[in-house]
Amino acid sequence: MQYRNRSFRTGLAVLAAAVGLAWAFPAWSFAATTQGVAGKNVSLGAWAPESGPTTVLFATSEGAAAYFKWVNAHGGIHGYHFNFTMVNDQYNPALTPAAARRLVTVDKVFAIVAGTGTPSSVAVLSYITGVGIPSIAPASGDPSLTQPVRKNIYTVVPSYVNESAFQAQYAVTHLHSKSVAIIYQNDDIGKTGLAGVTKMLALHGMKPATAVPFEPGTLAFIPYVARLKASGAQTVIIWGSIPPFVPILKAAESIGYRPTWITYAFDADPSVVSQVPPAQLANTYFDSWMPLPDDQGMADYRQAIKQYYPQAKIGLLSVQGWCLASVFGSAFADMVARRATPSWSGLEHALNGMKHFSNAYVHDLTFSPTNHQGLPAEFVMKYEHGAIKKVTPYLPLPVVH
C-alpha cells in the first residue's frame, strides 16, 4: 500500500510537472520539428478568402501563389521548388483555425506565407504561436501579431496603428490641416485606425474634428459624409479593410463637400479611381508601402499574373501578395545560401538577419529578435493628369502605442 501511494505521488508529481511545463512553455508542448521539406520540394500554405463576403482580398492570395509559380518556373530558389496550398477560410475567423490545423497537420507545410485577413490571422495567433511554425508576412497589420514579439511570426504590412498615425501626421505636417476627421469601418480594424489617428493628433495638440463609424456593406453614405461636412474637417482619413472609397467620395460630391482625403493604396487602383468624381480625386492622397503594379521592377509580377491568373486584374491587392511572398523567398534564399538545410530556426535566423533590405518589392526591411514588424517607412502618392505619382519619398512610419 505504501509502495502504491509513493508510486501514485510520484506519478502525480510528474504529471504536475508536465502540465506546469506545458503551461509555462506552450510553444514546446505541441511543437513539431521542421516539416514540409522533401528533398528539394518545400510545402507552403496559407488561409485565403476564396469565397465569402471578402473575396476581393483573394487577389492577395493569388499574388502570393503567382510568386511561387513564377519562382518554380524559373528554377526555384537554389533548386528548391515550392508547393503553395491555399485553404479557403472564407475570411471567417471561425473557419481559420480548421484551415490552419489542416495546413500544419495534414498538409504539413514548412511555413505559412501571406495568410490573408486580419480577423483570420488573429484567430489563429495562439495556435500558430504554440505550434511554432513560421508565419511569414501575413496580409494584416494588426498590432497584436507583433506585439508582443513572437519568435515565429514576422509581419511586413505596417501596424494599422502606425499607418493611420502616419496618415494623420501627413495631414498635419505636410498638408497643414487644422482639422482632421476620420471615417472608419465599425470593427476592430477600423477602431485600430481610429486609435492611431487619435494618438497622432494628440501629439500635435489636436483632436479628431469628428470620428464617423460605418458598418461594412453600408449602401448610403450621405448621412455619414454629412456628419463629416458638418464638422468642417479640412482633411478626412478613410479607414477600413477595403473601405468603400468610391461611395464615400460620390456621396461627398453629391452634397458639395470637397475636403482633402487620405486613404490606403488599394483605393488607388485604376479600376477604382475611374469611378471617383474627378474633383474629389484631385484632392485625394494614398499612402503605400508597396511598389505600384506598373513600376519597372514589377515586370515579373505582371507577367506572372497574366500567365497564371488571367482572370485576375493587375492591381495592388495582388501586388501585396507577391511582395509578401517575396519576403519569404528572400529569407529562404539567404538560409539555403548558407548551405543550411531548410529549418524553422534557420528561417528565423535568416529573417532576423535582414537589415535595411531593399529590392523591387520591399523597402528598407529590417527584422531583429526584438522587432518582427519589418517595414519602417511608407510613401504618399496622388493622381495627377490621370496618372498616379509618388509625391513623397519613403517617409518614416511613426511608432505610437
Place this chain on the structure above:
Amino acid sequence: MLATLVVAGLVAGAIYALVGLGLVIIYRTSQVVNFAQGDVSTLLTFVGFTLMTQWGIPYLAAFALTLVIAFLFGILVERTVIRPVAARSPIVAVGVTLGVALVLNGTSTWRWGTQVQSFPAPTSAAGITVGGMTVSGGSLVILGALALSVVALVTLFGYTRIGLAMRATSEDGNAAELMGINVSAISGLSWGLAAVLGATAGMLVSPAITLTPNQLDLVVIRSFAAVVVGGFTSTLGAVVGGLFIGVVESIVAGYAPADLTNVAMFVIVLVVLVFRPQGLLAAEETRKGLV
C-alpha cells in the same frame, strides 16, 4: 441636413424596396422565403456588366437584354431547383434557396473573379439641385425605376388575367388549381419577375457602390427587414417598408452614433413583429384586393 438625409434614405430605400418586392412576389405565390434573391441579383448584374463592358452593347439595350435573361433565369431556377422540392414542403424549398445562394455566389466569384468592378452608370446627368442639395442623376433613375416597377406591378396584378391568376394563387393555391389556373406556371412567372426586379436593383445600385460578388449582402438583410415591416404578403408594403427602413437608417446614421443604426432598424422590426406581425400594410391591402 434633414432633407439631405431623407432623400438619401429614399434612394437607398428604393433599392431595398426593389429587392423586397422580389421577395414578396415569390412568397405570395409559393410560400417560399427566397434567401437567394441577393445572389440572383448579383449574378444577373454581372451578366449586365459583361454585356455592357465586354460585348460592347449600348447601356439601354444591355439593360433590357439583362432583364429578359433575368426573367428566363428566374423561371429556370424555379423549374429545375425549386419546383421539385416545393411540392413536398415550402420549408425544404427555403433551405434549397440557401443552397442556390451559395452556388450562385460561387459562380459569380468563379466567372468574374473577386476584383472590384466598375459598373457603368445609367446616366452622367448631374441631376437636380434643390436648396443646395444635389440629387444625382443616378439617384433619380433609381427612384424612377421603383415608381415604374410599382406601376407595372399594380397594372399586372390589378388589370390583367395573369395578375388575377397570380392573386388567386396567392390566396389559395389549391382552389386556384381547381379553377383551372396553372399554379406551377404562375410560380415560375413569380420567380421570373423577382429576378427581373433583383437585376434592376443590382444594375442601378452598382454604379453607386462597386460590383463584387458580395455587394448586396447587407442590402438583402435590409430588404428582409423592409418586407417584415411592410408585410411579407404585401407588394405595397415592401415598397413602403423599404423606403421607411432607408429613411430611418439614413436619419439615425446622420444624427445618432453609428452603432445605433442597426439597432434602430431591428428595434423597428421587433416592434412591428410584436404588435403587428403581419406587417404594417398586409391586412389593409388584402381588404382592397391588391396583392
